[in-house]
Amino acid sequence: MNHDSRANKSAASREVLHEVIALGVSQGKFEVVKTAGDDGDNWRWVDVVTPAGLLFSLSGGSWGKEGSITARVAAIDRDNIRILLSDTPRRNHPVEAACSYARGAATILKDLTRRVIEHPDGIAGAQAVRDTWQARIDARAALRGHVKTLEALGYTFQLDARETYAARGYGSTRGVSDVRVNSEGYVTFEASCQVEQFAAALHALSSS
Structure with a gap:
């Protein structure tokens, strides 16, 4: 893949990621916690929180996955305590899934919700991150x-x-x-x- 092709795929994936996030918010599946990546509104990583208070991370157009929208259990980085899924008892149960940006926002949202955000392993992983973070806060x-x-x-x-x-x-x-x-x-x-x-x-x- 040459540089121009990679850049074009990355830009297209970011656009679809924005559509996926907007659709998820409108359907009440999650709210946006933070965005990161490029300047302004051209972000390519976003953390979302579900109504149950669980954090997940979605990305689009990232390096090596220029044509994909990816979802995974998010880290919690707050109050000087950072907890990853690898810091929890669920460290051996990584939860991640990716979809081609070409499948469209509605299909991508449905698929990533099924495979990560509402999957039992995704829920358990996000709960483990939250519980481990709270345990560290209490210990501190x-x-x-x-x-x-x-x-x-x-x-x-x-x-x-x-x-x-x-x-x-x-x-x-x-x-x-x-x-x-x-x-x-x-x-x-x-x-x-x-x-x-x-x-x-x-x-x-x-x-x-």
């Missing part, structure tokens, strides 16, 4: 709650906004200068003391 909130508790004891943390699992704190004057806490509230630390104090330290730890 829990981790920051535990960090706040340790900060009250004199520890200082440098915590990236995307971190959801664990954080490391330094600098308390209570004898333990280095601690690590995870989102489940478990604290790992090292401490030192004189041998005469060790039995008391063990007793304090075991009785707490």
Whole structure:
């Protein structure tokens, strides 16, 4: 395929993609969440959300698939947390289908809806992405709650906004200068003391 033929197919596919999206919105199958690709209204990728709150991605005229409209389970990239289908328990069940742009918007929408958006695997995949994203959000909130508790004891943390699992704190004057806490509230630390104090330290730890 020469450059001109590829460019023409890509442009034709984008036009049909726009028609597919408009038809899906008018039929209440989904709403547009975001578009991407080229400048202005000449986009070639679009994320849509179904009435059940599930995200799917449709594209047209993309590299290597210039003559196709493609649908797949979408990633969620929000609040500094990005989750792909490959990050979920459904990682071994990829969901994707493509149709030639020449089949027309109505046929393409019906086919991609059947094979992806309303297919049991597509629904399960999109649910898994949503649930995994929410679990990461919840873990991040829990981790920051535990960090706040340790900060009250004199520890200082440098915590990236995307971190959801664990954080490391330094600098308390209570004898333990280095601690690590995870989102489940478990604290790992090292401490030192004189041998005469060790039995008391063990007793304090075991009785707490």
